[in-house]
Amino acid sequence: MGHIDGNTNAVVQVKEVTQNEYKSDLIRWKDAFTIKNGVLDLVDGGVNIKMMRRVEDSDYIFLCDYFIPEYNGERLTTQNSRLLIDGEVYEVVLFDDVMRLHEHLEIYLKYIGGQ
Numbered sequence: 001m002g003h004i005d006g007n008t009n010a011v012v013q014v015k016e017v018t019q020n021e022y023k024s025d026l027i028r029w030k031d032a033f034t035i036k037n038g039v040l041d042l043v044d045g046g047v048n049i050k051m052m053r054r055v056e057d058s059d060y061i062f063l064c065d066y067f068i069p070e071y072n073g074e075r076l077t078t079q080n081s082r083l084l085i086d087g088e089v090y091e092v093v094l095f096d097d098v099m100r101l102h103e104h105l106e107i108y109l110k111y112i113g114g115q
Contacts, residue, residue, distance in 0.1 A: 003037075003065055004037060004038060004039060004063055004064055004065050004104055005037055006037045006038045006039035006040075006063065006064070007037070007039070008037075008038050008039060008040050008062075008085060008086070009034055009035065009036055009037070009038070009085075010034070010035045010038055010040075010062055010064070010083045010084065010085045010107075011031050011032075011033075011034050011035075011083065011084040011085075012031075012032045012033055012034070012035060012071070012076065012081060012082075012083060013029040013030060013031055013032060013081065013082050013083070013084055014029070014030060014032045014071050014074075014076070014080055014081050015027060015028075015029060015079070015080045015081070015082075016028045016029070016030050029082065031084075032071040032081075033071065035062075035064045035067070035083075037064070037065070038062050038063055038064035038065075039062070039063045039064075040060055040061075040062050040085055041060065041061050041062075041063070042059075042060055043059040043060060043061050043108075059093075059108065059109070059110060059111075060090060060108075060109040060110075060111060061106055061107065061108055061109065062083060062085070062090075062106075062107040062109060063104060063105070063106055063107075064104065064105050064107070065104060065105070066097065066102045066103055066104050066105055067105065069081075069095040069105070076092070076095060077092075078091070078092050078093060078094070082112075083107065083109060088111065088113065089111075089112050089113055090109035090110065090111055090112065091109065091110040091112050092107060092108075092109060093108040093109060093110055094106075094107070094108040095107055096108065
């Protein structure tokens, strides 16, 4: 398979957890790197016909060239990463290296809203 020549870039963000002076966790998302030229597609959900508006629990897939899903030596997981695409936040559901061929990644996403 050749390169995926998409029209969408995605910023991979990683979770940074620190503690304040009261020992409460503070969660901050920081930009890790950008995935260039991917394709975002709606898999399930989408538009509510009655209201003609976006349904928050829609499922998406982001197709991109293969990369090892890690940052600073730490594996990217559903708990420590998310994608930012066109100002919209998507929770990562799965990083899928289809049949472990290392040709492309299918990143399954859940739309969670604007920033």
